[in-house]
Amino acid sequence: MDHEALLLSRLQFAANISFHILFPTITVGLSWILLFFRTRFTLTGDQTWEYAYQFWVKIFALTFALGVVSGITMSFQFGTNWPGFMERAGNIAGPLLGYEVLTAFFMEASFLGVMLFGKDRVSNGLHLFACAVVAVGTCFSAFWILSLNSWMHTPAGYRIEDGVFYVANWWDVIFNPSFPVRFVHMINASLLTAAFLIAGISAWRVRGRVDGPATWLVLKTGVVMAAVLAPLQIFLGDLHGLNTLEHQPAKIAAMEAVWETERAAPFTLLGWPDESTGETRFAVRIPYAASLILTHDANGEVRGLNEFEGRHPPVAIVFWSFRVMVGMGVLMCLVAFWCAWELWRQGTLGKLPLTALSWMTFSGWIAVLAGWYVTEVGRQPWIIQGLLRADEVVASHPGGTVLGTLVAWLVLYVFLLVSYIGTLRYLSRKPARSLALLHEYGTAKPDAPAGAA
Amino acid sequence: MEHWLPFIFVCVMGIALLAYVILDGYDLGIGILLPFGNDEEKDRMIAAIGPFWDANETWIVLGIGILLIAFPKAYGLVLTSLYIPVTAMLMGLTLRGVAFDFRVKAGAEKKKRWDVLFFAGSLVAAMAQGWMLGDYITGLGNAGVNQLFSILIAMTMPALYVMLGGAWLLIKASGTLHDKAIRWCRLALLPMGLALLLVSIATPIVSDEIATRWFTLPNAIGLMPIPLACALCFAGMFYLLRQPHIVKSGYGWLVFGALVVICLMAAIGLAFSIFPWIVLGKLTIWEAAAASDSLLFTLIGTLVTLPMIIGYTIFVYRIFSGKAEALSYE
Numbered sequence: 001m002d003h004e005a006l007l008l009s010r011l012q013f014a015a016n017i018s019f020h021i022l023f024p025t026i027t028v029g030l031s032w033i034l035l036f037f038r039t040r041f042t043l044t045g046d047q048t049w050e051y052a053y054q055f056w057v058k059i060f061a062l063t064f065a066l067g068v069v070s071g072i073t074m075s076f077q078f079g080t081n082w083p084g085f086m087e088r089a090g091n092i093a094g095p096l097l098g099y100e101v102l103t104a105f106f107m108e109a110s111f112l113g114v115m116l117f118g119k120d121r122v123s124n125g126l127h128l129f130a131c132a133v134v135a136v137g138t139c140f141s142a143f144w145i146l147s148l149n150s151w152m153h154t155p156a157g158y159r160i161e162d163g164v165f166y167v168a169n170w171w172d173v174i175f176n177p178s179f180p181v182r183f184v185h186m187i188n189a190s191l192l193t194a195a196f197l198i199a200g201i202s203a204w205r206v207r208g209r210v211d212g213p214a215t216w217l218v219l220k221t222g223v224v225m226a227a228v229l230a231p232l233q234i235f236l237g238d239l240h241g242l243n244t245l246e247h248q249p250a251k252i253a254a255m256e257a258v259w260e261t262e263r264a265a266p267f268t269l270l271g272w273p274d275e276s277t278g279e280t281r282f283a284v285r286i287p288y289a290a291s292l293i294l295t296h297d298a299n300g301e302v303r304g305l306n307e308f309e310g311r312h313p314p315v316a317i318v319f320w321s322f323r324v325m326v327g328m329g330v331l332m333c334l335v336a337f338w339c340a341w342e343l344w345r346q347g348t349l350g351k352l353p354l355t356a357l358s359w360m361t362f363s364g365w366i367a368v369l370a371g372w373y374v375t376e377v378g379r380q381p382w383i384i385q386g387l388l389r390a391d392e393v394v395a396s397h398p399g400g401t402v403l404g405t406l407v408a409w410l411v412l413y414v415f416l417l418v419s420y421i422g423t424l425r426y427l428s429r430k431p432a433r434s435l436a437l438l439h440e441y442g443t444a445k446p447d448a449p450a451g452a453a
Numbered sequence: 454m455e456h457w458l459p460f461i462f463v464c465v466m467g468i469a470l471l472a473y474v475i476l477d478g479y480d481l482g483i484g485i486l487l488p489f490g491n492d493e494e495k496d497r498m499i500a501a502i503g504p505f506w507d508a509n510e511t512w513i514v515l516g517i518g519i520l521l522i523a524f525p526k527a528y529g530l531v532l533t534s535l536y537i538p539v540t541a542m543l544m545g546l547t548l549r550g551v552a553f554d555f556r557v558k559a560g561a562e563k564k565k566r567w568d569v570l571f572f573a574g575s576l577v578a579a580m581a582q583g584w585m586l587g588d589y590i591t592g593l594g595n596a597g598v599n600q601l602f603s604i605l606i607a608m609t610m611p612a613l614y615v616m617l618g619g620a621w622l623l624i625k626a627s628g629t630l631h632d633k634a635i636r637w638c639r640l641a642l643l644p645m646g647l648a649l650l651l652v653s654i655a656t657p658i659v660s661d662e663i664a665t666r667w668f669t670l671p672n673a674i675g676l677m678p679i680p681l682a683c684a685l686c687f688a689g690m691f692y693l694l695r696q697p698h699i700v701k702s703g704y705g706w707l708v709f710g711a712l713v714v715i716c717l718m719a720a721i722g723l724a725f726s727i728f729p730w731i732v733l734g735k736l737t738i739w740e741a742a743a744a745s746d747s748l749l750f751t752l753i754g755t756l757v758t759l760p761m762i763i764g765y766t767i768f769v770y771r772i773f774s775g776k777a778e779a780l781s782y783e
Contacts, residue, residue, distance in 0.1 A: 058558060061554055062551075062554040062555070062558055064507075065507075065550050065551050065553060065554050066551055068507055068510070068550060069546055069547040069550035069551060070547065071514075072510065072513070072514055072543065072546060072547075073543045073547065075514050075517055075518060075521075076517060076532060076539050076543060078521070078528075079517075079521065079528045079529055079531070079532030079533065080532045080533060080535075080536050080539055080540070081533075083528070083529020083530065083532065083533050084529065086521055086525040086528050086529055087525050087526055087529050090521065090522070090525025090526075090528070090743050090747075091525070091743050091744045091746075091747040092747070093521075094518075094521050094522030094523070094525060094743055094747060094751070095522055095747050095750050095751045095754075097518055097521060097522065098518050098519070098521075098522040098751045098754065098755075099751070099754050101511070101514050101515050101518045102515075102754055102755060102758040102759070102762070103754070103758055105511045105514060105515075106508060106511050106515075106758075106762045106765075106766070107762075107765070109507040109508035109510075109511050110508045110762075110765050110766055110768075110769045111765070111769075112507055113503075113504030113505060113507065113508065113769055113773070114504070114769060114772060116503070116504070117503055117504040117773065118504070118772055118773070121772050121773065122772060166744050166746070166747075167744070167746055167747055167750070170750060395529075395533045395536075397533070397536060401536065401537070405536075405537075405540045408540070408544065409544075412544060412547065412548075416547075416551060419551075419555060419559060422559065423555060423558050423559045423560075426558070426559060426560045427558060
């Protein structure tokens, strides 16, 4: 196998999936937030909720479109670059992807049309129903794709004949050992990403003095969500880590840069893992901590990379991605607590917390990407953990062809990302429609009077 | 079961891809027509497809999904062979899909740029799909005559999509845009007919296998309804488009209906040409099929969900029936 073509195909897959995951991560969470806004409006009749919905549904639609088109790319990419994967594991991967299309894609796409354009054509109840269907649809979609992804990490319920995978038990395939914890970790990540996005952009609007009562309502919703979900995410992340320790010890060894199996292993806080010498340079260590975290026993044994010679992932990428994810998670938690505290004490936010929130607008993206790099790079060199290697299934295109398409995709993605963030900035500079309410009632408090319509 | 499951899935795949060509075909066609409308007409043209395009595009995901699920060996072979046109199509669909939102949200000064990208994305996707179809019909070969054939179909596909787009506007548009749509359809009709004719003549020339199937008795007689129905539909459209008052009095859907019949006939003709191959001359549907338990598991889901999908698709089209006027993306 051409070594360069393998690397290029890997990079292209990484580029495509990294770009793709940004958008569903937002829409899975945002769809539930929009449903919440619509429901509150329906129940209270408070126009402020309706304004909040109207602003955010625009961003939702744009984000959804980016998720759809980049997702279509994914469905072709498996075949154009990794044909061996479906030839070997198609009996398992195919139906899982098929159920995603059948139970989620059509439902989301059809009812999204009603959600975006149907407001004047259907009753409020039916519109609310469409919003709910879209929200549920995004989770169905996450369910199937994460089931398949988890199966690639912790394969179960299969048998192999002549190198081809067959299903032995569908229940075991779908609910494979890492699926439940991965699913809740990712759904919570989506909600958290969306929470920081809505709080962050609301903070932009406040700082740009175009905010109305609805802006504050959204900001408050985002902060409260973040303050609840960020600590929950740290707990779920720990559960996920323990699951990985059980099923993919090589990944944990790389995450912690444990070179030799040892008892009473220290936790390496920071450092530069050097695979050529098998040691971590400039390491800052906390004694016993790795054993304590991973085995909940200060003298527990942690398996090192030496046990997985030639079968472990690149150490530095996994080690650093893990630290970026955890660091960002902790930062999100602290900022959320701080802002929630300020809001609770004073009912509003000062300049400093607003600045912090606006800088943290895309913090969820960074944590999610870093987290996925830990889990996906951490599975290498396997495409299906312990059973099938990535270099066994890659297509044999000439290196130059893949390089050409990789560059083209990267150019397109940079352009789209710049356009997306530019558009968010542009939309957030428009004066809030709920400003009208502000003039009417002379208050910018989040609890603006109801029934303004 | 071993025998029937691949057959059922190849039928479902064919239906999904036919649905895609018709449904996303009219979206992409309107994208290609976009530069010919004025600013206000552009908004109305996009309003005519806004609520539908996303679901329309999902049919290709289902089509390619079934290829993946039911015929994993063919999925790899087909997509690696079509690497370049597939990449071009995906980039076109990406630009087209995001332009819907960007053109109204990125700010007035950027609207023109996104309209151009909307057009370019639609055209590239349409041509790439034609190229893919051409390569596929010739059995994914690389000979010079095959390339020529693929280029021919790459030119044909936009003509068909423009007709579909124009005909969709005959249903959804009113006023000056409706007049323009009639004119666009009139202009596109002959090129489309010519292109389809050329493709029909060229297909048996590039493939001996297909030639023997069509031009031996009794097949040749049994297949006669296909070209006849196409000719009849073509003549019908030719007549209708020269009678604007009929089209204007609410019979625009007849043109769209005639195009649907032509697409259906083309699909049946193609299926007859290729069956039981999934990759012409290389893999049959049985050689490429996935394991029966996997197919059965998916079939159950398909039987439950497909009627639901068709049901709510019709439901959504009914919600947005009638002329598309003030649907705003903002």
